[in-house]
Amino acid sequence: MKKFSSLFLISLLSGATTLGAYKLAFEGNGYFSNTKNSIVTTASQSYGKNVGLSSEVLDFTEAADKTIHTVVHVKNVSRRTVSNPMLEYFYGYGGQQQQEQVGTGSGVIISEDGYIVTNNHVIKDATEIEITLNNKKSYTAKLIGTDSKMDIALLKINAEEKLPYSVFANSDAVKIGEWVLAVGNPYNLTSTVTAGIVSAKARNLDSNGIQSFIQTDAAVNPGNSGGALVNTRGELIGINTMISSPTGSYTGYSFAVPSNNARKIIEDIMEFGNVQRGILGVEGGELNGSASKELGIAQTQGFYINKVSKNSGAEKSGLQKGDIIVKLDDQNIATYADLSGYINTKRPNDKVQVTYIRDGKNKVVPVTLSKNEFFTTEFKGIELENIDANDKKKFKIDYGVKIKAITNENLLQYNEELKGNIILNIDNVKATNIEAVSKIFKDKDDSQSIRIEMINKNGEVFRIII
Structure with missing residues (x-):
C-alpha cells in the first residue's frame, strides 16, 4: 500500500510538472489595446505561440470554426451606360444602353451589429451591395467609407440577430513562419479555409510605397479578396487582398493588409468620416x-x-x-x-x-x-500640393496633385494658365499624392524632360513636356 501511495504521488507530481511545462511552453503573452467606443474588438492578452509538429498543436479546427461564421460573401452590382453606334446609325435608337455588371468577393464581420470590412476593389463603383452570411441569409449593405490607398472598405448591414464577429489581433506581433488560416466566401459558396505560414512581413507591392503587406503561402484565389487571415486562435491578423500570379489563379503567394492598418482605417472612418494620415x-x-x-x-x-x-x-x-x-x-x-x-x-x-x-x-x-494635406513638394520650379475633397468632387477624380505655385522662370509667363491645375500623370505614372510624386521625382534630375498630363480649371485634360 505504501509503495502504491508513493507511485501515486510520483504520478501526480509528474502530471503537474507536465501541465506546468506545457503552459510555459505554449501560452505566451502579447499586447493588444482595447479601444473604447470602437466597433473593433481586439483579442485578449494571450497571443500564444502554437508551434510544433504534433497533431494536437497543429489542430486548426477551433480557429476555422471561429472564423467561418464571420466571413461573408460580398456581391457588387454596378450599372453603366454603353453606346451602340450601329443601332443608332441604322435604326435611330438604341444608342445608349444600361449594362449590369456583377463582381464578387469576401468580407469579415467585425461587430455583432453588422459592420463588415472588405477590400475597396471588391465594392468599387457598386450601385448595390449584397451580403450573404455563412448561414445563407442575405442583406443589402450600406457603404460607410473606403480607403483606396490601403484597399479597405467598411460596410454595414442590419440583421435581425446578433452576429458572430472576428476580433483583431496585433499584426505587429505576427512572426515569420507562424501558422495562419485564410478564410474566404467566394462565389456565394459557404466559407472555405486554407492553411499556410507567414512567408514575409512588410512586403511592398505598390509602386508608390503605400502598402505594407503580410505575405503568406496559404492558398487564396479570386473571390477570396476581402476575406480573413487569422492566427491559430482564430484572431484576425489581416484582410486578404491579392495574389501574385501570372495566370490570375493562386501559384504560391498571397498578400493581406495587416490588421493594425485595417483597424486604424476603420476607426478613422467611424470617428472622422475619412482616413487621417x-x-x-x-x-x-x-x-x-x-x-x-x-x-x-x-x-x-x-x-x-x-x-x-x-x-x-x-x-x-x-x-x-x-x-x-x-x-x-x-x-x-x-x-x-x-x-x-x-x-x-x-x-x-x-x-x-x-x-x-x-x-x-x-x-x-x-x-x-x-x-x-499640409505637405508640398517642388520640382523644376513647380510647387505641388495634395488635392482636397472639393477638387475631387468638382472634377470627379479620386487622385491627383495641384499646382500651388510656379517659380520656374521659363514657365512664369504661363502662371495663370497652370496655377490651380491638377496633375494626373507624370511620365505615365499616376500622380496619386505628394508622397507618390516625391518618389517619382527622386529618380529624376533637372536635366531630364518629363511629360505631364493635367486637368485645367475648366476640366479640360491636356499634356505638356518640361
Missing part, C-alpha cells in the same frame, strides 16, 4: 548593399533620409539629411515598407520615438506627425 516628413529610400556603397556608408539596413520636409515634425525634431532611421517606437525599420507600414497605423499629432544613426552613433528623438 500622419506624415513623418522625410524623403529618401531604404538601404541595401549597392545603395550603401554609393552613399559611402557602412550601414546596409534602415531608411536613409535624403530630404526633410519644411515645417514637418521631422524638421522640428532636428532630423537631417544623411540620418538613417533604424527604429520607430519598438518596431525595427529595415525597409521603406517597414517605415510606411508603421506610420500608416498612426494619425496626425501622434508622437513616435525615432531611433536614427548619425555619425555612427544611435540617437533617439520624439517626432510629432503632421497632417498629409
Whole structure:
C-alpha cells in the first residue's frame, strides 16, 4: 500500500510538472489595446505561440470554426451606360444602353451589429451591395467609407440577430513562419479555409510605397479578396487582398493588409468620416548593399533620409539629411515598407520615438506627425500640393496633385494658365499624392524632360513636356 501511495504521488507530481511545462511552453503573452467606443474588438492578452509538429498543436479546427461564421460573401452590382453606334446609325435608337455588371468577393464581420470590412476593389463603383452570411441569409449593405490607398472598405448591414464577429489581433506581433488560416466566401459558396505560414512581413507591392503587406503561402484565389487571415486562435491578423500570379489563379503567394492598418482605417472612418494620415516628413529610400556603397556608408539596413520636409515634425525634431532611421517606437525599420507600414497605423499629432544613426552613433528623438494635406513638394520650379475633397468632387477624380505655385522662370509667363491645375500623370505614372510624386521625382534630375498630363480649371485634360 505504501509503495502504491508513493507511485501515486510520483504520478501526480509528474502530471503537474507536465501541465506546468506545457503552459510555459505554449501560452505566451502579447499586447493588444482595447479601444473604447470602437466597433473593433481586439483579442485578449494571450497571443500564444502554437508551434510544433504534433497533431494536437497543429489542430486548426477551433480557429476555422471561429472564423467561418464571420466571413461573408460580398456581391457588387454596378450599372453603366454603353453606346451602340450601329443601332443608332441604322435604326435611330438604341444608342445608349444600361449594362449590369456583377463582381464578387469576401468580407469579415467585425461587430455583432453588422459592420463588415472588405477590400475597396471588391465594392468599387457598386450601385448595390449584397451580403450573404455563412448561414445563407442575405442583406443589402450600406457603404460607410473606403480607403483606396490601403484597399479597405467598411460596410454595414442590419440583421435581425446578433452576429458572430472576428476580433483583431496585433499584426505587429505576427512572426515569420507562424501558422495562419485564410478564410474566404467566394462565389456565394459557404466559407472555405486554407492553411499556410507567414512567408514575409512588410512586403511592398505598390509602386508608390503605400502598402505594407503580410505575405503568406496559404492558398487564396479570386473571390477570396476581402476575406480573413487569422492566427491559430482564430484572431484576425489581416484582410486578404491579392495574389501574385501570372495566370490570375493562386501559384504560391498571397498578400493581406495587416490588421493594425485595417483597424486604424476603420476607426478613422467611424470617428472622422475619412482616413487621417500622419506624415513623418522625410524623403529618401531604404538601404541595401549597392545603395550603401554609393552613399559611402557602412550601414546596409534602415531608411536613409535624403530630404526633410519644411515645417514637418521631422524638421522640428532636428532630423537631417544623411540620418538613417533604424527604429520607430519598438518596431525595427529595415525597409521603406517597414517605415510606411508603421506610420500608416498612426494619425496626425501622434508622437513616435525615432531611433536614427548619425555619425555612427544611435540617437533617439520624439517626432510629432503632421497632417498629409499640409505637405508640398517642388520640382523644376513647380510647387505641388495634395488635392482636397472639393477638387475631387468638382472634377470627379479620386487622385491627383495641384499646382500651388510656379517659380520656374521659363514657365512664369504661363502662371495663370497652370496655377490651380491638377496633375494626373507624370511620365505615365499616376500622380496619386505628394508622397507618390516625391518618389517619382527622386529618380529624376533637372536635366531630364518629363511629360505631364493635367486637368485645367475648366476640366479640360491636356499634356505638356518640361
